[in-house]
Amino acid sequence: MAQTKVEASSSRYTLSSFTHDQAARIVTIVWGDGHESRFAFIWLRHGEFFPALGRPEQASDAWCLLPEPPEAAVLGSINCNDCSLEIHWSHDGSTTRHDLAWLRDNCTSLEARRARQPKPQLWSGEDAAGFDWFDAGDMEDPATRMSLLEHVRDRGLALxxxxxxxxxxxxxxxxxFGPVRRTHHGSLFNIRSLPRDRQGPRVGIGxxxxxxxxxxxxxxFRHATLGIMLFHCLKPDPSGGGRSMFADGIAAAEALRISDPEAFDFLTTVPLVQAAERNPQERFRTRGRIIATDTLGVVRGVKVADRTMPPPDLAExxxxxxxxxxxxFFAQLYAPERLFERCLQPGEMAIFDNQRVLHGRRAFNPDAGERCIQQVSVERDEFHNTFRQLAEQVGRFDLSNWEPDAGILSQA
Ligand SMILES: [Fe+2]
Known part of the structure; x- marks a missing residue:
C-alpha cells in the first residue's frame, strides 16, 4: 500500500493524505477535517465514461460508454495538486482527473450518503399552524426563494x-419551482364551485x-404521480365553509410503523392498483406501493386516495x-391532530408535495356564493433541478448535491 502525505488543513475539501491499495482496488483519502473516503478503482475510472456529469471527453471511437470489468482497472500512479487528483491507469494508458471538491461531495461512505439524504421533518396540524408564512413580495430575492424551496423539500408544505x-x-x-405540468385538468385547474342548479350530472363528484x-x-392513478402542487385562493366560500386540509403523509406512515408494524410492512411491500376509469376518455391505471421507503428504510413518500383505489387485484x-x-393507515392519516386546516383567504397560497402531503377540504354551501381556488402542478424532477440550481446560485453548496431517493413510489 502506497501513502502520500499532503499539506494538512482543516478544510473539508483539502487532502490530508491519500493511499491506494492495489489488491483491494481502493483509493483512500483522508480529508483536512479528518473524514475518510474510500473510492473503488472502477468508480474513479468510470469518471471518464460519464459525460452526463461533464467529465472528461471519451475517446472519439468509443461507442459504448460503460466501463470495463471492475477487476481490469490497474492504478499506475496517482498525484494531486490543490484542487484535483490525477490518476494514470496502467491497464489502458488513460488518465483521469478528479476535482477534489466533487470527490468529497460524492463520497460513497455510508455517513456521507446518509448526509446527502436529509430526513423529512415531520409535522402535526399544530406544527403546521405555526409555520412561518412566506411573502409573495419577497420572491425576487433568491435567498428567500431558496428558503421556500427548502421548506417544501423538508416539510412538504409551505404557505x-x-x-x-x-x-x-x-x-x-x-x-x-419549474415548468407547469399538464394534469388531468389541463395546465390550470379552476376549482370553482357552482350553485346546485348549475352543477349538472356530475353533482357531488370531484x-x-x-x-x-x-x-x-x-x-x-398515474405512473408518474403529480409532484409539487400550488393552490392559490382567489375567493373563499363566503359562508366560511370549505376549509382546506393538509396532512403529513410521511408522519402518518412513520406513526403506522410503530402502531401497526404488520400494516406498515404490507403497504411498503405490496403494490396496489389505483385507477381512474370514470368516463370513455379515462383509462388510467397503475400499481404501486402506498408507502415508499428509500434504500435506508426511511419513508420518503405516500400515494393514497380513497376514491381511486379499486378492490385490490391480489391473491385471496x-x-x-x-x-x-x-x-x-387511514386511521393515522385522518387523525384530528394530524390535520392542518385553514380557510385559505384571497392571496394565500399553499404549496405542497403531492407525493407526501395529502390534501382535502371540508364541505361548504355552494349556494352561498362562488368559491374559487386555482391549482397548478410542477414535476418533482423539475422542482429538484430548480432547487439545486438555486442552491448553487446562492452559494449553498451543501444543498446543490441533494438527491431525492424517492423510493419506488410507482414501481410495480
Ligand atoms: Fe385533490
Missing amino acids: VRNVSVEPGTVMEFARY ATAANAQAPHTDEG NQVEPAYRAIRA
Whole structure:
C-alpha cells in the first residue's frame, strides 16, 4: 500500500493524505477535517465514461460508454495538486482527473450518503399552524426563494401570502419551482364551485362540487404521480365553509410503523392498483406501493386516495390483510391532530408535495356564493433541478448535491 502525505488543513475539501491499495482496488483519502473516503478503482475510472456529469471527453471511437470489468482497472500512479487528483491507469494508458471538491461531495461512505439524504421533518396540524408564512413580495430575492424551496423539500408544505389575486397568477408563481405540468385538468385547474342548479350530472363528484373530500393524493392513478402542487385562493366560500386540509403523509406512515408494524410492512411491500376509469376518455391505471421507503428504510413518500383505489387485484389470502392495512393507515392519516386546516383567504397560497402531503377540504354551501381556488402542478424532477440550481446560485453548496431517493413510489 502506497501513502502520500499532503499539506494538512482543516478544510473539508483539502487532502490530508491519500493511499491506494492495489489488491483491494481502493483509493483512500483522508480529508483536512479528518473524514475518510474510500473510492473503488472502477468508480474513479468510470469518471471518464460519464459525460452526463461533464467529465472528461471519451475517446472519439468509443461507442459504448460503460466501463470495463471492475477487476481490469490497474492504478499506475496517482498525484494531486490543490484542487484535483490525477490518476494514470496502467491497464489502458488513460488518465483521469478528479476535482477534489466533487470527490468529497460524492463520497460513497455510508455517513456521507446518509448526509446527502436529509430526513423529512415531520409535522402535526399544530406544527403546521405555526409555520412561518412566506411573502409573495419577497420572491425576487433568491435567498428567500431558496428558503421556500427548502421548506417544501423538508416539510412538504409551505404557505405564502400576499399573492396577487389576478386570475392566472399561480401559473407565473409556479415558475419559481419549474415548468407547469399538464394534469388531468389541463395546465390550470379552476376549482370553482357552482350553485346546485348549475352543477349538472356530475353533482357531488370531484373538486368542483361542494362535498367534503378526505385528504388524498391527487392523480395517484398515474405512473408518474403529480409532484409539487400550488393552490392559490382567489375567493373563499363566503359562508366560511370549505376549509382546506393538509396532512403529513410521511408522519402518518412513520406513526403506522410503530402502531401497526404488520400494516406498515404490507403497504411498503405490496403494490396496489389505483385507477381512474370514470368516463370513455379515462383509462388510467397503475400499481404501486402506498408507502415508499428509500434504500435506508426511511419513508420518503405516500400515494393514497380513497376514491381511486379499486378492490385490490391480489391473491385471496392477501385481500383482508390489504383492507386491514389500508384502514390502519387511514386511521393515522385522518387523525384530528394530524390535520392542518385553514380557510385559505384571497392571496394565500399553499404549496405542497403531492407525493407526501395529502390534501382535502371540508364541505361548504355552494349556494352561498362562488368559491374559487386555482391549482397548478410542477414535476418533482423539475422542482429538484430548480432547487439545486438555486442552491448553487446562492452559494449553498451543501444543498446543490441533494438527491431525492424517492423510493419506488410507482414501481410495480
Ligand atoms: Fe385533490
